[in-house]
Amino acid sequence: MAIKETKSVAEMPQGVRMNPWLIGVAAWAFPGAGHFLLGRWVRGLIISGVVCCMFVVGMLFGGHLFGLGGQETGSSRLLQLPPTIANLGTGLIYLICWASNSGFSDAAEYAKLATFEYGNTFLLVAGLLNYLAMLDAFDIAVGRKP
Amino acid sequence: MVMILFAALVSVVFGMVARDTGRERLFYGLKVFAEFIGIGIALAWVLYFLPF
Numbered sequence: 001m002a003i004k005e006t007k008s009v010a011e012m013p014q015g016v017r018m019n020p021w022l023i024g025v026a027a028w029a030f031p032g033a034g035h036f037l038l039g040r041w042v043r044g045l046i047i048s049g050v051v052c053c054m055f056v057v058g059m060l061f062g063g064h065l066f067g068l069g070g071q072e073t074g075s076s077r078l079l080q081l082p083p084t085i086a087n088l089g090t091g092l093i094y095l096i097c098w099a100s101n102s103g104f105s106d107a108a109e110y111a112k113l114a115t116f117e118y119g120n121t122f123l124l125v126a127g128l129l130n131y132l133a134m135l136d137a138f139d140i141a142v143g144r145k146p
Numbered sequence: 147m148v149m150i151l152f153a154a155l156v157s158v159v160f161g162m163v164a165r166d167t168g169r170e171r172l173f174y175g176l177k178v179f180a181e182f183i184g185i186g187i188a189l190a191w192v193l194y195f196l197p198f
Binding site for chain 1: 151152156158159162163
């Protein structure tokens with residue numbers, strides 16, 4: 001079955017057009033969802049695949065998700081904020097991990113892994129890439145990009 | 147290997163969001179991939195000679 005991508009927002013029928021903010025939220029919540037809603041199936045699948053792959057590889061490498069609920073105080077707690085924002089970029093995936101308390105452990109058994117820092121980097125960049133994809137979906141939805 | 151995997155995944159997304167036509171995306175993705183690898187190797191050699 002051939003997959004045809006919609007060329008531009010202007011070509012979309014009026015009924016298909018959606019609120020760009022809704023598309024932005026969907027794109028944040030699940031990687032690629034914003035592009036799916038815009039009919040950009042190929043782009044959505046690739047973005048979804050890459051972000052999910054980076055997240056899974058990061059977890060397999062023993063990476064650790066950052067959060068603000070730790071025992072740090074003062075400026076140490078403030079330093080947790082940027083990586084938490086980056087991790088939060090993976091949307092529902094991060095929230096599911098947070099709700100099930102998986103991936104947040106900074107136990108010595110993970111920290112001693114040779115790939116621990118690689119895993120952290122993959123997890124951080126997965127979130128940042130999803131922010132980029134979210135902005136791309138939003139720009140397409142408002143007609144700034146073809 | 148990890149650096150190549152990282153560079154490949156990131157350059158795919160950069161290529162997807164940064165350009166308009168398929169050909170431009172492909173070339174931009176390849177350029178970003180090459181830059182990641184090149185700069186990574188250059189940085190590794192620089193750090194190799196640093197005594198601290």
